[in-house]
Amino acid sequence: METVFINKLKPLLDAVAEQMALLLPKKTGEHYIYSRYDPSGEIPVEFNNIRPCTPIKEFLLPVCELAATSPEPLEPEDVKPFAIFGLKDCDLRSIEILDKVFADEEFRDPFYVKRRENMFIISSDCFEVGENCFCNLFGGRPFAQSGFDLNVSKVKDGFIIEAGSQKGRDFTEKHPQLFTETSGALLAERDENRSRTQRRLEQNNAEYQFDAPTKEIVEKSQDSEIFDVEARNCVECQACTRICPTCHCFYLYDTKQKDYFAKMKMWDSCMRVGYAAVAGGANPYKILGDRIKHRLLHKFVYFLDRYGKDMCVGCGRCVDGCAGEVDIRTVLKKLSEEFKDKEKAKVTK
Numbered sequence: 001m002e003t004v005f006i007n008k009l010k011p012l013l014d015a016v017a018e019q020m021a022l023l024l025p026k027k028t029g030e031h032y033i034y035s036r037y038d039p040s041g042e043i044p045v046e047f048n049n050i051r052p053c054t055p056i057k058e059f060l061l062p063v064c065e066l067a068a069t070s071p072e073p074l075e076p077e078d079v080k081p082f083a084i085f086g087l088k089d090c091d092l093r094s095i096e097i098l099d100k101v102f103a104d105e106e107f108r109d110p111f112y113v114k115r116r117e118n119m120f121i122i123s124s125d126c127f128e129v130g131e132n133c134f135c136n137l138f139g140g141r142p143f144a145q146s147g148f149d150l151n152v153s154k155v156k157d158g159f160i161i162e163a164g165s166q167k168g169r170d171f172t173e174k175h176p177q178l179f180t181e182t183s184g185a186l187l188a189e190r191d192e193n194r195s196r197t198q199r200r201l202e203q204n205n206a207e208y209q210f211d212a213p214t215k216e217i218v219e220k221s222q223d224s225e226i227f228d229v230e231a232r233n234c235v236e237c238q239a240c241t242r243i244c245p246t247c248h249c250f251y252l253y254d255t256k257q258k259d260y261f262a263k264m265k266m267w268d269s270c271m272r273v274g275y276a277a278v279a280g281g282a283n284p285y286k287i288l289g290d291r292i293k294h295r296l297l298h299k300f301v302y303f304l305d306r307y308g309k310d311m312c313v314g315c316g317r318c319v320d321g322c323a324g325e326v327d328i329r330t331v332l333k334k335l336s337e338e339f340k341d342k343e344k345a346k347v348t349k
């Protein structure tokens with residue numbers, strides 16, 4: 001792929017901001033949250049070393065939106081091009097998952113597709129590892145593998161920029177004055193940084209090696225008591241699903257306006273007690289442990305069966321955000337150990 005070099009981020013961001021609204025992560029407390037880029041330079045630009053706290057779905061799937069109207073059908077409004085800087089590999093992989101659900105051939109959400117087509121993605125390498133990052137357990141890397149327009153890798157004296165799409169190539173070709181060539185030494189430095197971060201990730205997650213594919217573990221653990229045990233710490237706040245970049249359940253409800261009917265679409269959460277309730281009072285997921293189990297089944301079994309990939313990118317946001325200290329890695333590890341014991345017992349019978 002093509003790479004170029006730039007000493008400072010500001011000229012690159014200014015050039016992007018001239019063409020479209022630009023959002024980038026700002027350190028707020030311990031976390032990075034997206035905010036609008038300030039070209040005046042009064043707010044200094046930071047390179048976010050780890051993934052932002054905000055899941056990227058917030059820009060593609062609003063928490064609540066108008067989905068349909070009657071009698072006149074609703075057409076998606078024009079979406080102005082916008083750019084987001086600082087997405088990490090886990091963010092890009094979460095977009096790939098959302099694309100499968102909302103932008104595939106069979107079921108296309110025109111509102112999602114419109115936003116997606118107008119989004120310019122500037123990803124960046126992870127320079128550090130978050131305490132709860134575990135992307136390496138699910139095929140992730142601490143640098144973008146695909147799905148970006150431009151990628152930024154921090155090196156000692158500047159930043160290596162890589163174009164990953166036609167939109168990205170058009171941008172670098174349009175602004176040749178911003179960039180110089182990359183040298184072999186710079187690329188070697190980038191690769192060493194990437195390997196160092198990868199090693200840290202692997203060290204941090206060394207204890208979470210599972211004894212079988214996650215699908216098999218979760219699918220064959222449906223009678224396990226571990227889900228109910230985990231539920232004892234859960235306060236049902238739903239943070240794990242709201243902050244998860246891949247959780248995408250929604251519900252629809254109707255409202256009557258003065259001269260038309262409107263169907264609204266709103267984020268839902270399988271951790272909510274009424275999530276699966278139906279008319280007549282039946283509720284297959286009334287028990288919290290069953291809802292935790294369903295969350296894992298959706299992520300590691302149903303989604304994999306339907307789309308050929310896990311619905312978890314190992315970003316760790318659900319662990320960061322959990323008031324009850326429920327850690328999905330630990331739940332999988334416990335299930336994995338129990339599964340191994342059961343398999344051993346079958347052999348010795």
Ligand code: SF4
Pocket residue numbers: 240243244245246247299311312313314315316317318319328
């Ligand atoms: S389940 Fe947790 S770790 Fe996996 S993608 Fe969602 S927030 Fe990230």
Ligand code: SF4
Pocket residue numbers: 233234235236237238239240241271318321322323324325326
């Ligand atoms: S974030 Fe933790 S406490 Fe809140 S619903 Fe999810 S598992 Fe339960």
